[in-house]
Amino acid sequence: MSMASALTNHWVVSGSSRHDMSNRSDDCFKVLTWNHNVIKGKQFLPREKVALTGWQITRAVPKDPKKWWEIDMKDNVINIKSQDDFDEQLLMARDKFTVVHFFSPSCGACKALHSKVHQFAEMHPGLQFLMVNCNEQTHICKRLHVCVLPLFRFYRGAEGRICSFSCTISTIHKFKDALKKHGVQTESQAAEKGDASPKMDRDDGPIEPSND
Known part of the structure; x- marks a missing residue:
């Protein structure tokens, strides 16, 4: 499946199996967010929104800018x-x-x-x-x-x-x-x-x- 737009300009959605999802009892899919390569916090998305498509949400890490x-x-x-x-x-x-x-x-x-x-x-x-x-x-x-x-x-x-x-x-x-x-x-x-x-x-x- 081709790449698609995601939650913010820092994220991309790609085709993936459900094996990559985090297991949570409240049926949510855990996503880590970054700020300048430092983990800032966590977001939880309803699992059914991901399960319907089989997509995985990942972050597109930008290249290091030139000095x-x-x-x-x-x-x-x-x-x-x-x-x-x-x-x-x-x-x-x-x-x-x-x-x-x-x-x-x-x-x-x-x-x-x-x-x-x-x-x-x-x-x-x-x-x-x-x-x-x-x-x-x-x-x-x-x-x-x-x-x-x-x-x-x-x-x-x-x-x-x-x-x-x-x-x-x-x-x-x-x-x-x-x-x-x-x-x-x-x-x-x-x-x-x-x-x-x-x-x-x-x-x-x-x-x-x-x-x-």
Whole structure:
């Protein structure tokens, strides 16, 4: 028997034998209800309503939703899994301009920046973006002396780290200014020239980390 609609949008009714029913002396069919994967309570349905059709009521468990930092991932954005992964990504990037974003799931400022960072990644497909979850990659953060979040660091080939700064959604101009300072053509510059592709120039010196 095909699937049918049920009591709520969290339930489905499917064909089944009566052997799956709970035995109760008051001729009721027991159904457990859930709230976010936690058993919340019980409901009892008259057995005859189920017996007439031979249907079984079950809950359709939704898939785990993506975390906010996993949403809208672009092809040039990589979630770092380990220290070795971090080192390998920088090595494989060679002379490609790499933006490293250090964040924490519990950091409200980091979450507010998320969509903007991925917007930059989409506008600059020639750049590589590495996302470092400081809650999981504590060894990386200790090794690199990450002491403020959200934090951005720019790397480029043999030059290594060329820039380090912190910014929030209200000071996102720091990110744009840093890209421009280190030779990455921003969207405003591209619009003026009629060219949306990022262009790379030589670095003209690092900028000081922000004390925000």
